[in-house]
Amino acid sequence: MNIKKILLCTAFAATCAAPAFAADTFLNGTQHTWGDLHPHAAPVAPSQTVTTPASPYRYDAPPQTMGDWTGLYGGLVLGGGFGSSNKIVASGAEAGSFDTDGVMGGIELGYNYQYQNYVLGVEGDFTFNSLSGSSTCPVDATATCETDNQWSASLRPRLGYVYGNFLPYATVGLAMADVRAQRYTSGALALDHHNVQFGFIGGGGLEYMFAPHLSAKAEYLYEQFPDATMPAADGIATFKVPFNASVLRVGVNYKFPVK
Helix, strand or coil, rough: HHHHHHHHHHHHHHHHHHHHHHCCEEEEEECHHHHHHCCCCCCCCCCCCCCCCCCCCCCCCCCCCCCCCCEEEEEEEEEEEEEEEEEEEEEECEEEEEEEEEEEEEEEEEEEECCCEEEEEEEEEEEEEEEEEEEEECCCCEEEEEEEEEEEEEEEEEEEEEEECCCEEEEEEEEEEEEEEEEEEEECEEEEEEEEEEEEEEEEEEEEEEEEEEEEEEEEEEEEEEEEEEECCCCCEEEEEEEEEEEEEEEEECCCCCC
């Protein structure tokens, strides 16, 4: 009986002490940890936010592109040119170098193949020109000698490097031009001959793809031709007409869909 009373008293005391201990952990609305109540207990580390240090290397995403440059394309070109010419007779007398200039416009057709960022292609063009210039003729100072270039064509490989939608490129190849020499005496046409000359052409440009199948470009080309040899007025003697031109032009191309 005494043991039973002792056990009942012990259980009753423990039941009453539990709420009291729980209440002691909140004093004035503040929660206390086990370490606050027991100074010798191991402290609990406060929660920390783990941050990853920033990388010293910055990654730049490649520029977005409108599409691949591979394929057949065609378009229109428009621009102007300036250069020089001369008339040199058999005796060695010459008119002296004179300037030529004018406008031009025409068509072009080409094909590109893109491998990674490199573009290799071939391009041909044909333009109608109004390049012309004149000077006093050698020997006869009363006459005027004139050089005209009414059309030209070229066939050129191109090599470029793609960055985003831009394609800077270099080009070199074969040029062909109609070189025409005229002589005017007292304002009347006294001599008119022309030769088709083959020469060198080279330059470079920048093309921009502004839609999946459309691009615009600006380019510079230099044309150099050998002297054109033409018959003089008597039909026996000959004279030479050198001709070269620098061309600045813009163009718009359409790339045909690849099926």
